[in-house]
Amino acid sequence: MKRPKLRELKEAVTSLLKGPYTHPFPAQPTPLPAWIRGRPTYDPEGCIGCGACAEVCPVRAIEVRDEARDDGTWWRTLVLHFDNCVFCGECMRACTTQQGVALSQDYELSGFDRSTMVETVEKQLVVCELCGGRITARDHLAWIHRRLGPVAAANPTLYLATHDALGLRESAPRDGRPLDRSDIQRVLCPACRRSVTLMDEWGPVL
Ligand code: SF4
Ligand code: SF4
Numbered sequence: 001m002k003r004p005k006l007r008e009l010k011e012a013v014t015s016l017l018k019g020p021y022t023h024p025f026p027a028q029p030t031p032l033p034a035w036i037r038g039r040p041t042y043d044p045e046g047c048i049g050c051g052a053c054a055e056v057c058p059v060r061a062i063e064v065r066d067e068a069r070d071d072g073t074w075w076r077t078l079v080l081h082f083d084n085c086v087f088c089g090e091c092m093r094a095c096t097t098q099q100g101v102a103l104s105q106d107y108e109l110s111g112f113d114r115s116t117m118v119e120t121v122e123k124q125l126v127v128c129e130l131c132g133g134r135i136t137a138r139d140h141l142a143w144i145h146r147r148l149g150p151v152a153a154a155n156p157t158l159y160l161a162t163h164d165a166l167g168l169r170e171s172a173p174r175d176g177r178p179l180d181r182s183d184i185q186r187v188l189c190p191a192c193r194r195s196v197t198l199m200d201e202w203g204p205v206l
Helices: 001-020 053-056 089-095 140-156 156-163 183-184 188-200
Strands: 040-042 062-068 074-081 102-103 118-127 133-136
Touching: 001 089, 040 074, 040 118, 053 062, 053 074, 074 156, 089 102, 118 140, 133 140, 140 156, 156 183, 183 188
Parallel strands: none
Antiparallel strands: 040 102, 062 074, 074 118, 118 133
């Protein structure tokens, strides 16, 4: 019975001299390995608002909110609820630009109010000039335009939306008149683009 007691005494003295074996968290942050997966964060410059990250999130932790503002513009807010996140990294893997969202090393995520546990990014949306439907984020169209290069000139929505973003275009009002050829040169959703193209080829279809 004496020997174990002596061993414990030796361990106690050693611990006293060497200090604790555990990390002093939360007094000091715990050193992390490079591969640790913490809270995902958006980069407003790298994100184009396409919403692909929300599509692939296995736990639906990313919400896509499209809302109109008082000035008539539409905006998309991506809301990442990191209280639901499982840190799988799928959003980062599937990010269209590979620069929009990344898992950080921030692991201290506990809190008392879940409504504050969000990471958000906002992007202005482009709407169809005929039906008013939302097409996608303006930055998304600009990104496609850059990727396509000269081929983007084949799609009026792509180059006109880019001109709009640069303030280079003023769209003429339609005043409720029937569709005509001039409507080809408008920012249109895919359904309206099809209608205008068919009208141009085969006559009125709306
Ligand atoms: S890390 Fe995984 S769970 Fe968390 S937001 Fe991204 S896809 Fe969703
Ligand atoms: S660019 Fe990346 S982070 Fe931004 S919405 Fe698309 S997939 Fe998500």
